[in-house]
Amino acid sequence: MKAIRTFTVRSSLPESLRPLEALATNLRWSWHEPTRELFREVSLDAWRGAGHDPIQLLGRVGQERIAELAADEGFVGRVHALAQDLDDYLSQARWYQSLDGAPRSIGYFSPEFGITSALPQYSGGLGILAGDHLKAASDLGIPIVGVGLFYQAGYFRQAISSEGWQQESYPVLDPDGLPLTVLRGDDGAPVLVTLALPGGRTLHARIWEARVGRVPLLLLDTNVRDNAPELRGVADRLYGGGGEHRLVQELLLGIGGVRALAAYAERTGGEMPEVYHSNEGHAGFLGLERIGALVADGLSFAEALRVVRAGTVFTTHTPVPAGIDRFDASLVRAHFATGELVPGIDADDVLALGAEATEGVFNMAHLGFALAQRANGVSRLHGSVSREMFGALWPGFDADDVPIGSVTNGVHAATWTSPHLKRLAAEVLGASDTTKADWGSEALADDMLWAVRRDMRQQLVTEARTRTRRQHERNQGAAPAWVDRLLDPDVLTIGFARRVPTYKRLTLMLHDRERLRALLTHPERPVQLVIAGKSHPADEQGKQLIQELVRFGQDPAVRERIVFLEDYDISMAKTLYPGCDVWLNNPLRPLEACGTSGMKAALNGSLNLSILDGWWDEYHDEQNGWAIPSANERVDAATRDALEATALYDLIEHQVAPRFYRRDERGLPRDWIASIRHTLETMSPELSAERMLQQYVRDLYAPAAVAERAVSADDYAPARELAAWTARVRDAFGGVRVLHVEIDGVDSPPVVGDSIDVRAYVELGTLQPDDVRVEVVGGRMGDGGELYDTRRFALAHEGASASADRFAATLPVLRAGTFGYAVRVVPAHDLLSSPAELGLVAVAG
Numbered sequence: 022m023k024a025i026r027t028f029t030v031r032s033s034l035p036e037s038l039r040p041l042e043a044l045a046t047n048l049r050w051s052w053h054e055p056t057r058e059l060f061r062e063v064s065l066d067a068w069r070g071a072g073h074d075p076i077q078l079l080g081r082v083g084q085e086r087i088a089e090l091a092a093d094e095g096f097v098g099r100v101h102a103l104a105q106d107l108d109d110y111l112s113q114a115r116w117y118q119s120l121d122g123a124p125r126s127i128g129y130f131s132p133e134f135g136i137t138s139a140l141p142q143y144s145g146g147l148g149i150l151a152g153d154h155l156k157a158a159s160d161l162g163i164p165i166v167g168v169g170l171f172y173q174a175g176y177f178r179q180a181i182s183s184e185g186w187q188q189e190s191y192p193v194l195d196p197d198g199l200p201l202t203v204l205r206g207d208d209g210a211p212v213l214v215t216l217a218l219p220g221g222r223t224l225h226a227r228i229w230e231a232r233v234g235r236v237p238l239l240l241l242d243t244n245v246r247d248n249a250p251e252l253r254g255v256a257d258r259l260y261g262g263g264g265e266h267r268l269v270q271e272l273l274l275g276i277g278g279v280r281a282l283a284a285y286a287e288r289t290g291g292e293m294p295e296v297y298h299s300n301e302g303h304a305g306f307l308g309l310e311r312i313g314a315l316v317a318d319g320l321s322f323a324e325a326l327r328v329v330r331a332g333t334v335f336t337t338h339t340p341v342p343a344g345i346d347r348f349d350a351s352l353v354r355a356h357f358a359t360g361e362l363v364p365g366i367d368a369d370d371v372l373a374l375g376a377e378a379t380e381g382v383f384n385m386a387h388l389g390f391a392l393a394q395r396a397n398g399v400s401r402l403h404g405s406v407s408r409e410m411f412g413a414l415w416p417g418f419d420a421d422d423v424p425i426g427s428v429t430n431g432v433h434a435a436t437w438t439s440p441h442l443k444r445l446a447a448e449v450l451g452a453s454d455t456t457k458a459d460w461g462s463e464a465l466a467d468d469m470l471w472a473v474r475r476d477m478r479q480q481l482v483t484e485a486r487t488r489t490r491r492q493h494e495r496n497q498g499a500a501p502a503w504v505d506r507l508l509d510p511d512v513l514t515i516g517f518a519r520r521v522p523t524y525k526r527l528t529l530m531l532h533d534r535e536r537l538r539a540l541l542t543h544p545e546r547p548v549q550l551v552i553a554g555k556s557h558p559a560d561e562q563g564k565q566l567i568q569e570l571v572r573f574g575q576d577p578a579v580r581e582r583i584v585f586l587e588d589y590d591i592s593m594a595k596t597l598y599p600g601c602d603v604w605l606n607n608p609l610r611p612l613e614a615c616g617t618s619g620m621k622a623a624l625n626g627s628l629n630l631s632i633l634d635g636w637w638d639e640y641h642d643e644q645n646g647w648a649i650p651s652a653n654e655r656v657d658a659a660t661r662d663a664l665e666a667t668a669l670y671d672l673i674e675h676q677v678a679p680r681f682y683r684r685d686e687r688g689l690p691r692d693w694i695a696s697i698r699h700t701l702e703t704m705s706p707e708l709s710a711e712r713m714l715q716q717y718v719r720d721l722y723a724p725a726a727v728a729e730r731a732v733s734a735d736d737y738a739p740a741r742e743l744a745a746w747t748a749r750v751r752d753a754f755g756g757v758r759v760l761h762v763e764i765d766g767v768d769s770p771p772v773v774g775d776s777i778d779v780r781a782y783v784e785l786g787t788l789q790p791d792d793v794r795v796e797v798v799g800g801r802m803g804d805g806g807e808l809y810d811t812r813r814f815a816l817a818h819e820g821a822s823a824s825a826d827r828f829a830a831t832l833p834v835l836r837a838g839t840f841g842y843a844v845r846v847v848p849a850h851d852l853l854s855s856p857a858e859l860g861l862v863a864v865a866g
């Protein structure tokens with residue numbers, strides 16, 4: 022019989038071991054090695070059996086073992102020392118506390134959070150990034166509060182059948198058995214957030230709190246008795262349904278999320294965030310709830326919009342159109358038109374914010390941009406791709422002017438670095454943080470580093486055999502003998518694991534099967550492949566790709582050298598990245614916005630072999646791995662696959678394998694080891710989430726707080742003024758024209774050091790000279806006459822005649838070459854963050 026529900030009984034701990042509870046419930050254990058050691062000490066078997074989940078562990082060990090530990094002075098001492106260490110970690114001033122004027126609190130909204138496999142509330146990269154964001158924020162003392170949903174079944178568990186077909190299951194989670202506590206009111210009952218849905222229905226959600234070091238994470242849970250049965254399942258699964266189900270999930274995340282923050286602030290005596298960060302578009306409705314609150318305070322929609330925009334940051338995560346949430350506009354209208362979901366705001370105003378060229382569609386990315394004054398992509402290349410992709414939202418501006426910046430993702434080093442490597446850094450290099458260790462130091466001999474890398478590979482081999490054995494036993498009752506020979510701890514190991522959307526090209530490696538077989542079975546320089554990944558349950562094509570790969574690997578000629586591991590998740594990833602010598606990534610450029618698995622591999626000294634996409638486009642150098650050349654984007658898909666697959670095989674055969682197997686008289690691959698050192702030394706600080714968080718604070722959170730304070734001062738007077746000004750400028754801008762431009766000083770070719778005089782005659786209609794900025798945009802010229810490498814210079818107002826205002830400047834000639842220039846007029850206001858912000862421009866014709 023199958024259980025319909027589970028519940029967890031926690032052991033009762035004697036007084037001396039009571040601090041174990043705090044150590045188990047604060048998720049810092051997920052990246053704090055000494056705390057993990059302590060749990061292993063409680064019982065290694067139970068720790069493994071509990072899937073490295075301390076709460077389950079404490080539920081499993083018997084009272085006898087607990088009594089034994091309570092009598093062990095050494096153990097009790099370690100428990101207390103670690104509890105003290107946790108207290109210190111939670112209370113000490115850190116990097117953020119040295120900053121001036123930074124936001125007092127930041128609300129970070131994400132549809133998924135991947136913190137540990139013990140809290141399975143993530144599907145892939147986006148969620149794990151959000152988890153790493155919170156962890157690094159905690160380490161740096163950044164006052165973030167995370168906001169998400171509690172999915173009763175999280176994301177699915179994957180099993181692979183003997184036929185290679187993906188099978189999904191959705192084990193229902195028991196929140197009482199997870200490291201969560203429910204937010205309660207004075208009366209002891211759970212605090213409920215409510216949302217008014219059409220048809221007079223009310224959606225309720227309770228609020229679970231997880232502690233991620235010093236960062237609280239609030240998760241909204243709809244599985245409460247107050248809900249009608251059909252509403253209990255609103256947050257049943259991560260990315261479960263489509264249409265209305267998904268819309269209601271996102272309304273809950275955004276609107277309910279802000280309400281949860283208010284309830285949390287009230288219960289804990291905290292304050293509401295000054296800055297809100299929407300991690301991808303799913304949480305975009307949060308801005309509407311905030312507008313609603315300001316409207317209730319007496320602002321108009323347009324005025325409130327100015328305040329909300331100032332304090333909101335939006336991060337876009339995908340250049341793949343199918344990855345962007347779009348809803349039927351009529352469905353969105355139906356939810357807002359009742360006037361009860363967010364009182365005081367008009368459905369037409371809401372729909373305008375998410376409009377797109379396709380009539381009747383509501384676009385969550387567009388909503389994100391409309392509600393945030395600051396927006397970014399997640400790698401330098403993705404920033405530039407996003408400026409192209411969303412450029413139409415700022416008509417008349419070149420892609421370079423589109424106000425979308427970039428912050429390249431990073432990964433939380435303490436979570437993702439192998440304990441083997443941490444120990445090496447601590448014992449040999451005296452570094453408690455692997456990203457700050459001197460990996461080039463002579464104190465670390467080549468053979469030591471190589472031995473540790475072999476241990477990491479060995480651990481992966483062991484893990485792969487265990488998992489494969491379990492899979493065979495489940496599918497066929499017994500595992501064949503060859504599973505004991507699966508993978509070899511001394512063979513060059515290449516890893517590939519990711520979700521399976523088409524653009525990631527899981528099966529590119531199968532393009533020429535003969536050639537792949539030859540690489541796997543090479544007599545002197547064999548390679549072995551470890552592969553994993555989940556296909557979206559509704560994606561039959563993705564499942565077929567998995568099946569092709571699994572079937573290929575069933576061939577007795579190669580089955581000991583290639584393995585597909587089922588149920589890719591954080592716990593597998595933590596052995597997988599460190600155990601691979603090479604991490605492979607072959608997406609269709611430029612569709613991988615950043616990619617973070619390669620970063621995690623690099624933090625462990627693995628080398629990357631990847632298409633120049635996402636982060637790798639920015640960080641690849643000649644020593645830290647190999648760039649797979651991309652074919653021209655214009656050739657057809659089949660040709661492109663063929664060219665890129667061939668390039669991949671060539672690289673493995675002629676460069677990767679020879680470097681790995683080139684050994685000196687002591688059997689050491691000196692060149693390879695040099696690459697490992699170089700990777701650890703140069704890349705780990707750059708790829709760490711600390712670097713990412715510091716950049717978010719400096720470039721986005723702090724400026725957003727400044728902007729939000731500026732518009733909110735004097736009871737929102739600046740916001741009211743800005744809204745009125747914006748309306749006036751929008752109305753009048755159609756009348757702005759550059760009539761005529763004069764340039765002096767270019768009759769004879771100028772030389773560097775000369776100057777040129779520019780004068781523009783501009784008709785301003787009803788606008789004042791102060792309302793605009795007249796600019797010369799100068800730069801080099803491309804083949805089609807378009808400007809690039811541009812710089813902007815403001816012209817000063819000189820005077821006016823009856824027909825036009827005169828603006829002029831004298832510009833120095835700084836560089837030799839052929840230049841072009843253009844003159845344009847844009848709105849100018851101190852509270853705008855970019856000349857393109859309003860999407861208004863008049864250009865000299």
Ligand SMILES: *Cc1c(COP(=O)(O)O)cnc(C)c1O
Nearest residue numbers: 145146519590591594616617618
């Ligand atoms: C890092 C990670 C991902 C994301 O990897 P990408 O390279 O961005 O595809 C997905 N799943 C797990 C379990 C991860 O650890």
